[in-house]
Amino acid sequence: MSAIHPPAEKLWWKQPVDGVELTWIIIALTWCLIMFFAMPLWHVFGEQNYSGEAYNVLPEQHIARVEQMVQAHTVRHETDLQIPVVRPPAGSDVYLLARLWQWYPILELQKGQTYRLHLSSADWQHGFSLQPLNVNVQVLPGYDMVLTVTPTESGQFGLVCNEYCGIMHHTMLSRLYVVD
Amino acid sequence: MKPLFRTCPKSGLVLHRDAENLIKANAVAAVVFLAVGGLLGLLVALTRWPSVHLLDAQRFYQVLTGHGVVTLLVWVIFFEIAVLYFCSAVLLRCRIAMPRVAWTAFVLMLVGAAITAVAIIQGGSSVMMTSYVPMPASPLFYLGLILFAVGALIGCFIFLGTLVIARDERTYEGSIPLVTFGALSACIIAIFTIASGAIILIPTFLWSVGYIGSVDPLMYRVIWWAMGHSSQQINVAAHVSVWYAIAAIVFGAKPLSEKVSRGAFLLYILFINLASAHHLLVDPGVGSEWKIFNTSYAMYLAVLASLVHGLTVPGSIEVAQRKKGLNGGLFEWLRKAPWGNPVFSGMFLSLVGFGFIGGISGVVMGVEQINFLVHNTIYVPGHFHGTVAIGTTLAFMALSFWLVPILFRRELIWPGLAKWQPWLFGIGTALQAFFMMGAGTLGVSRRHWDIAFTDALFDWAYSGLAYTMMALNGMSALMAVTGGLLFVLIMVGTIFFGRPSGVPAEYSAQRPATLLPPAPETGGHAGIGMGWLVAPGTFVLAMFLLVIFVVYYVINYAYLASLWKIS
Amino acid sequence: MNQNDGGKAGAGQANDEPVPAMQRVLDNPFLLLFLGITVPAVFYIIWGVMEIANIPIGR
Ligand code: HEM
Ligand SMILES: [Cu+2]
Ligand SMILES: [Cu+2]
Numbered sequence: 001m002s003a004i005h006p007p008a009e010k011l012w013w014k015q016p017v018d019g020v021e022l023t024w025i026i027i028a029l030t031w032c033l034i035m036f037f038a039m040p041l042w043h044v045f046g047e048q049n050y051s052g053e054a055y056n057v058l059p060e061q062h063i064a065r066v067e068q069m070v071q072a073h074t075v076r077h078e079t080d081l082q083i084p085v086v087r088p089p090a091g092s093d094v095y096l097l098a099r100l101w102q103w104y105p106i107l108e109l110q111k112g113q114t115y116r117l118h119l120s121s122a123d124w125q126h127g128f129s130l131q132p133l134n135v136n137v138q139v140l141p142g143y144d145m146v147l148t149v150t151p152t153e154s155g156q157f158g159l160v161c162n163e164y165c166g167i168m169h170h171t172m173l174s175r176l177y178v179v180d
Numbered sequence: 181m182k183p184l185f186r187t188c189p190k191s192g193l194v195l196h197r198d199a200e201n202l203i204k205a206n207a208v209a210a211v212v213f214l215a216v217g218g219l220l221g222l223l224v225a226l227t228r229w230p231s232v233h234l235l236d237a238q239r240f241y242q243v244l245t246g247h248g249v250v251t252l253l254v255w256v257i258f259f260e261i262a263v264l265y266f267c268s269a270v271l272l273r274c275r276i277a278m279p280r281v282a283w284t285a286f287v288l289m290l291v292g293a294a295i296t297a298v299a300i301i302q303g304g305s306s307v308m309m310t311s312y313v314p315m316p317a318s319p320l321f322y323l324g325l326i327l328f329a330v331g332a333l334i335g336c337f338i339f340l341g342t343l344v345i346a347r348d349e350r351t352y353e354g355s356i357p358l359v360t361f362g363a364l365s366a367c368i369i370a371i372f373t374i375a376s377g378a379i380i381l382i383p384t385f386l387w388s389v390g391y392i393g394s395v396d397p398l399m400y401r402v403i404w405w406a407m408g409h410s411s412q413q414i415n416v417a418a419h420v421s422v423w424y425a426i427a428a429i430v431f432g433a434k435p436l437s438e439k440v441s442r443g444a445f446l447l448y449i450l451f452i453n454l455a456s457a458h459h460l461l462v463d464p465g466v467g468s469e470w471k472i473f474n475t476s477y478a479m480y481l482a483v484l485a486s487l488v489h490g491l492t493v494p495g496s497i498e499v500a501q502r503k504k505g506l507n508g509g510l511f512e513w514l515r516k517a518p519w520g521n522p523v524f525s526g527m528f529l530s531l532v533g534f535g536f537i538g539g540i541s542g543v544v545m546g547v548e549q550i551n552f553l554v555h556n557t558i559y560v561p562g563h564f565h566g567t568v569a570i571g572t573t574l575a576f577m578a579l580s581f582w583l584v585p586i587l588f589r590r591e592l593i594w595p596g597l598a599k600w601q602p603w604l605f606g607i608g609t610a611l612q613a614f615f616m617m618g619a620g621t622l623g624v625s626r627r628h629w630d631i632a633f634t635d636a637l638f639d640w641a642y643s644g645l646a647y648t649m650m651a652l653n654g655m656s657a658l659m660a661v662t663g664g665l666l667f668v669l670i671m672v673g674t675i676f677f678g679r680p681s682g683v684p685a686e687y688s689a690q691r692p693a694t695l696l697p698p699a700p701e702t703g704g705h706a707g708i709g710m711g712w713l714v715a716p717g718t719f720v721l722a723m724f725l726l727v728i729f730v731v732y733y734v735i736n737y738a739y740l741a742s743l744w745k746i747s
Numbered sequence: 748m749n750q751n752d753g754g755k756a757g758a759g760q761a762n763d764e765p766v767p768a769m770q771r772v773l774d775n776p777f778l779l780l781f782l783g784i785t786v787p788a789v790f791y792i793i794w795g796v797m798e799i800a801n802i803p804i805g806r
Pocket of ligand 2: 101161163164165
């Protein structure tokens, strides 16, 4: 019973390391370093990264920008609540608002085009969860998160809120269209 | 008054009376909260089973908040305080430092837990254990957590004080035992955890009573997770220490080398708390350099430490078994291990489950970019039931099967059922983790009352497989809860109705004999193992884990590469 | 027991051999406590808070 007793050797630091341990440490450390360098390398060679671009923004500023975009680029309305569907020009700044318990507005993007998507919340924290791709990011009030996105497939996508945001959290669901 | 000690003739442990009572009190409180938390977990899992959908939305979020707080904070930390006292006072044969203060800490923790529980029961604090601002909870919610944390912090200092007393009074010779060293690493991690908690919860409390205008949501997340994730690292350090302890107790196993095992704990002390960044990988604002350095525990050095413990714990068992003559083939030592002894089987299932389920999934989802695929899906609870429910909780259960009879001088009731307990809880929880991870991979959210989105303006249908996985999760939960309940019943039954084990409760004021190191090994490990490998079976298992790890990691990056371009 | 005075433990080793530096570090709980608080406080908390403080105001 030695792990619950003082070390048998007084100068235990000088005990040689067992061969099994040494081999394993070398293998494991190699794998650890590979995993570490994969992350910066993916920033260079991979195509799915968040650059970290973000700004401080007041909820009313973000709402104003959303409204401006809605005014300029609404193409139709959906549901009984007449939620606008917005088709912003390719390459433009696109604003999406999360608020209790709605995503606003509905976006219609073009496949292969690149957009600067700005995400922010008007009230509590929300979670942007694009299905079925399963791409998920956090949405905070007071911060404008900018993701530069290029949809690579067309279709109708589900936009779920996956950060708990109160009693009607499960109804916070929207759509996102990608057209050819 | 002179300190009083008794020696347990069966285990050879020397127990200081105050320490013994404190360990009992903290462990009993822990088990009571585990019972509550487990039942809340069952309600959660049954609600998330789509065709059962037990609770209404309001009740569900309330119960889920309770489940998180009660299991993750209260059960685990009460038990950890007991482990700290055990690893200091008992293992070092020392009187515990300032027992009165330690009792105060216990009462503070109890009162704090009760206050937070009341806040949750009142219904105005269904904010999840993370209580992300600006969603408000009642001030009592934060106040209770603060009191609980202060109590736990005092417990940590009692541990450190006891180490000082033991050294000053020379109750042991040489360095502290490895298990005590592991507990020390847990204690250090805990002090950082609690300090971070104070930095964020005190302003949040002041905000909730209207004294401060607002708390920045991103600042909150960064500092809250310095507490929230670090507290999981206390668990890791504590349950790894428990693994070493059980290997020593059941097999007389000796660490392969003190230097490597202690070095691995040192890596925990230095780097493991950086991993709180796991929770902010897809948050705005904090830069990629910060994310990459912190999420990787500074180049995965704390992962390296866990991989090392994952080898040395079973490796030391293998060597001990081979020395006893079970030296055949790769796995004779493992096949002929005492699988019917819940102390061993619980510990071994904890080790395997932690490594294969909790460990691999945790590192993979903690990769900066792969986190896109996982953040806030039910994959996350899947992962951490692999770490904290299998890894930590099951290890603590295994230790209890050994320790509770010693502390209470009673025999374990229902030894036949006790045999099955780790398997029920371990396999049930492993299946739960597996199915939640599966459903999360298919996009299902965590903390979500209705994946069918009833009453929403739009519709979105997750695949049928996702629904099946959530149902299977519910069924696995039934199995896990049966195992958990069995544990609670056996513990409570043993304490109240167990047959007295005949050990006299004789305390003496005489100073216990100094704790001496065992005699150094003669002859080394000659004649065991295969070739130059003293623990070939363990090495093969470790390589098996690594292969799965690498394959799973590559699959995730490959899927990620097929997605939309994001930059 | 103090690591420096010659114990009876560790038979076969000369009593006056100096304790290796790393062993001394690992035998010193308060040094470890200091390191264990400082490293995450600097790399995680302070660096993280600085990142937040440096987020620019939107246009
Ligand atoms: C014994 C049976 C258990 C069952 C059936 C169970 C079930 C569950 C389920 C289904 C969830 C996911 C809920 C959701 O996100 O919608 C969950 C969350 C959670 N569980 Fe468990 N669990 C059990 C034990 C434990 C234990 C032992 C611990 C910790 C030691 C634990 C800690 C947690 C935590 C921290 C959460 C997250 C709560 C949150 O999102 O705020 N659970 N549990
Ligand atoms: Cu929401
Ligand atoms: Cu939500």
